[in-house]
Amino acid sequence: MSDINIRITDREGLTHDIVAPTDMSMNLMEIIRSYELAEEGTIGVCGGMAMCASCQVYVIKDPGLEPMGDEEDAMLGEAFHVEPNSRLGCQLHIADAMEGLEVAIAPYP
Numbered sequence: 001m002s003d004i005n006i007r008i009t010d011r012e013g014l015t016h017d018i019v020a021p022t023d024m025s026m027n028l029m030e031i032i033r034s035y036e037l038a039e040e041g042t043i044g045v046c047g048g049m050a051m052c053a054s055c056q057v058y059v060i061k062d063p064g065l066e067p068m069g070d071e072e073d074a075m076l077g078e079a080f081h082v083e084p085n086s087r088l089g090c091q092l093h094i095a096d097a098m099e100g101l102e103v104a105i106a107p108y109p
Contacts, residue, residue, distance in 0.1 A: 002023055002096060003019045003020060004019070004020065004022055004094065004095075004096060004101075005018070005019060005020075005042070005047040005099060006019075006020050006028075006031070006098065006100075006101045006102070006103070007101070007105075008032060008057075008103055009060075009078065009100075009102075009103070009104040009105065010037060010038065011039075011104055011107060016035065018031060021094065022094050022096050025093070026093055026094050027048060027089060027094065028057065028083065028089035028090070028092040028101075029044045029089035029090040030109075031104075032055070032089060032105065038105055038108075042054060046090075050072050050074075050075050050088055050091055053076065053088060054108060054109075055088055055090050056079055056081065056087070056088055056106035057092075057105055058083055058086060058087075058103060060104060061100060061101060062101070063098060063099055063101055065092060065097075065101070066095075071091075071103070072088050081106045086106065089103075
């Protein structure tokens with residue numbers, strides 16, 4: 001079993017140091033939901049299909065994320081509150097290379 005450390009700032013500005021497993025095929029949106037860091041019904045509304053941007057995060061520290069794919073880029077092109085460092089949590093699959101990742105959850109529309 002392999003775990004990584006992630007720092008997540010919630011929508012109220014509180015910072016949480018999270019331990020996330022890399023061996024369970026989870027993504028960042030699922031980690032945020034499992035730790036209940038966003039109000040239910042305000043994150044992962046589309047179920048992680050990159051179709052709603054409710055799981056948008058701002059990457060504060062990027063230790064080596066995979067590049068953004070076309071679907072993620074297209075969804076962020078239509079989303080609210082988008083910043084240059086925006087990513088969709090559902091498209092960030094937990095991996096060893098994410099050790100030390102720091103993100104802030106974007107406001108919910």
